[in-house]
Amino acid sequence: MRADLVGYVPGTIRSAVRRAANRFNVDIVRNPFPRRLAKLCALLGIRTLVDVGANSGQYATMVRAAGYEGHIVSCEPLSAPFARLRANAARDPAWHTERLALGAKVGEVSVHIAGNSYSSSVLPMLDAHLDAAPESRYVADERAPMSTVDRLLTGYTHLPDQLMLKIDVQGYEWEVLLGAEQTLSRLAAVQVELSMTPLYDGQRLMGDIVDLLTSAGLEPWALEPGFCDSRTGRMLQCDGIFVRPAAVAAR
Structure with a gap:
């Protein structure tokens, strides 16, 4: 040659x-997203990852495979995916599971079950979502217990600080953050799904979520492409990662 x-x-x-x-x-x-996420956890010294909207544990499984070794608290409100979540976590003593919806208050809530499971939401789905993903149409409803991030973490007094909060709740992100008012000051990082256009009735869009997190002292760190309309190529959702500058400086 x-x-x-x-x-x-x-x-x-x-x-x-x-x-x-x-x-x-x-x-x-x-340098795929799971590896970058694991590197960020190592950079910030993340020792507890709160996984809100866990479905059957895909996210936790992903970060474990990428090298994250700290505690994980995964919350999923729907009984069928929660059963799979609990089975997936059964052999991992640092992976804790809760059948819970997380929101702004404690009580009970009705969750709409999507045909593809992971598009399930407390909020009604709009046509913009259905047009882009017809398989996500709601097929049933299920009642589930609801708590807040603040209350959830009071039950885990043994968990270390240096927290990261991941939120994937299909339009209900604002309510989850409202229920984390006390926890926000402890967070080293947040990963949250951000919608660029309304996909669920009553949801807050990307700008509102960014404003809330930056007002809490967290700064944008990275954006990861998410749900796109395959017909047009328009991105409808992405994942935003926000980091507290002091957490980086401390490391």
Whole structure:
């Protein structure tokens, strides 16, 4: 092989593989999100991760595989995904599970169950969501207990500080944050789903959530692409990560 071609073929192969994956609506990237998230947890010394809207434990499984070793508290209100969540966490003594919806108050709430499970929400779904993902249409309702982040964490007095809060609750993010009023000052980081256009009736959009978190002393750190309308390419939701500058400085 000519010397000037050494190192060229591997790059060409990588490009060919990526193009082939793209044809199947899949991308191959360096430094993928789970690895970056685990690196952030290590940078901030995150020792407790509160996973709100856990479904069957996909997020916790992802961060564990990426190298996060601290405590996880996963909350899921719906009985079927919670059963899978509890089974997935059964062999991990630092992974705690709660069948709970999290919001601004303690009580009980009705959750709309989506056909794809992970689009389930306390809020009514709007046509913009259904048009982009018809399989997410609601198929049933289920009552579930509701608590707040503040109250939840009082039951885990053994958990260490250096907290990160992850919120994926399909339009109900504002209420979860209102229920974390006391916890916000303890948070080193927040990962929250941000909607750029209304997908659920009554939800707060990206600008409101960003304003609330920045007013609590957290700064934007990263954005991760999320739910897109495959017909138009428009991004409807993304995940925002917000970090407390003092937590970085302390490390």
